[in-house]
Amino acid sequence: MFSGFGGVFGGGFGIPAASNKFEEHFRCYPVSMMGDGIRKDDANFGGKIFLPSSALNKLTMLHIRYPMLFELTNEATNTRTHSGVLEFVAEEGRAYIPQWMMETLGLNPGQIVKIANCDLPLGRFVKIEPQSVDFLDISDPKAVLENVLRKFSTLTVNDVIEINYNDQSYGIKVLEVKPDESSHGICVVETDLETDFAPPVGYVEPDYKSTSVSKSATPAPIDPSKVNRGAGAATMAKSINYANLVSNGNKFSGSGQKLSGKAVDPNQGKKVSVDDLDPDAPAVPLDLPPNQLFFGFPVVLPTPSPTDDEQPQATRRFEGSGQSLRQSRKRKGQNDNLPSPKAQKSPPEYIEID
Numbered sequence: 001m002f003s004g005f006g007g008v009f010g011g012g013f014g015i016p017a018a019s020n021k022f023e024e025h026f027r028c029y030p031v032s033m034m035g036d037g038i039r040k041d042d043a044n045f046g047g048k049i050f051l052p053s054s055a056l057n058k059l060t061m062l063h064i065r066y067p068m069l070f071e072l073t074n075e076a077t078n079t080r081t082h083s084g085v086l087e088f089v090a091e092e093g094r095a096y097i098p099q100w101m102m103e104t105l106g107l108n109p110g111q112i113v114k115i116a117n118c119d120l121p122l123g124r125f126v127k128i129e130p131q132s133v134d135f136l137d138i139s140d141p142k143a144v145l146e147n148v149l150r151k152f153s154t155l156t157v158n159d160v161i162e163i164n165y166n167d168q169s170y171g172i173k174v175l176e177v178k179p180d181e182s183s184h185g186i187c188v189v190e191t192d193l194e195t196d197f198a199p200p201v202g203y204v205e206p207d208y209k210s211t212s213v214s215k216s217a218t219p220a221p222i223d224p225s226k227v228n229r230g231a232g233a234a235t236m237a238k239s240i241n242y243a244n245l246v247s248n249g250n251k252f253s254g255s256g257q258k259l260s261g262k263a264v265d266p267n268q269g270k271k272v273s274v275d276d277l278d279p280d281a282p283a284v285p286l287d288l289p290p291n292q293l294f295f296g297f298p299v300v301l302p303t304p305s306p307t308d309d310e311q312p313q314a315t316r317r318f319e320g321s322g323q324s325l326r327q328s329r330k331r332k333g334q335n336d337n338l339p340s341p342k343a344q345k346s347p348p349e350y351i352e353i354d
Helices: 003-010 053-061 099-105 133-137 141-151 242-248
Strands: 023-030 048-052 069-074 079-090 094-097 112-118 125-130 154-156 160-165 168-178 185-187 194-197
Touching: 023 099, 048 053, 053 079, 069 099, 079 094, 079 099, 079 154, 094 112, 099 160, 125 133, 133 168, 141 160, 141 194, 154 168, 168 185
Parallel strands: 023 094, 048 079, 125 194
Antiparallel strands: 023 112, 048 094, 069 079, 069 112, 125 168, 154 185, 160 168
16 A cells, blocks of 8 residues: 555655755956955965855755865866865855966956865875975075965865965965875865975076195105204294394384383393294295194293392381371360360340440
8 A cells, every 4th residue: 555655755766865066156256356345364375265155055054064175167178176265255156266276277257167065185295386486585485385375275286376475476386296186186274294395497406516626735744854954944934034023023112111210221122133043943844734824933032030220119108197086085284275165154134225
């Protein structure tokens, strides 16, 4: 009796199951064309789009899990890319997408784009290629890229994303992603992503030519037994006339004074002569090792011993009488002629007025 109902509801002739697939067509416009009342921030330099509120109702009924990822397709050229959603504030029938995404899909404002939900694997690796050598001017590109990727939910091979840093735009092309599936896209939400940088477009590797460094010849060792001694010794001090330089160069033109107050003998100073130098010193070659300079030997002048006449006179010690802070009492019999400070005149008994 009820076999017919079982065939209708339980067999293949019943109502077909609802498809768990979101697929809609919208007219796409760049984010810059949105109304001023909508908060756009830096959405034009990210990887998320704006959809109408009706799309949110359909996605809720289909129980689409978070994060909501979408595949955007230009059916005219069969070009595809992926994105996330930022807000559901667009007008009905419209979708606002970043400018770089429209250029990737080859779309003009007002053209039709197909948007469907999709599932992408969590990314583990991405290789990117800056489109300008100006990207090398960034001091820490890794930190900049980590901050920029927070505005992206997906990355797709052959996408040329656009980022903004210090009021300057940089184009970055996605060369490779892992895992690489048929969709050629990955999800970059809540995942550890390893990043590899390819040389920027237009970058020329500098030509490092190996420069041969000529080593200076090592001077032959000097045999002290063959060095001439005496007045004709070929020492460095004598070859540069070191004694005359010390005695005649930069003399002090002023006069000195002694602490004792006696006059200074101008001929008392001792001059340095060649005889004061060591005649047995071996000859030193002027060829110095590389990266070394010779500034001359240190000058140590003899200090004359002070004579008895030049000894300073002993200073005179302090002589004088001391005083005590406590005043001594007046002794009896001293200063009797002085009036007593306590003696006062008595006031008159009356005053007579004429």
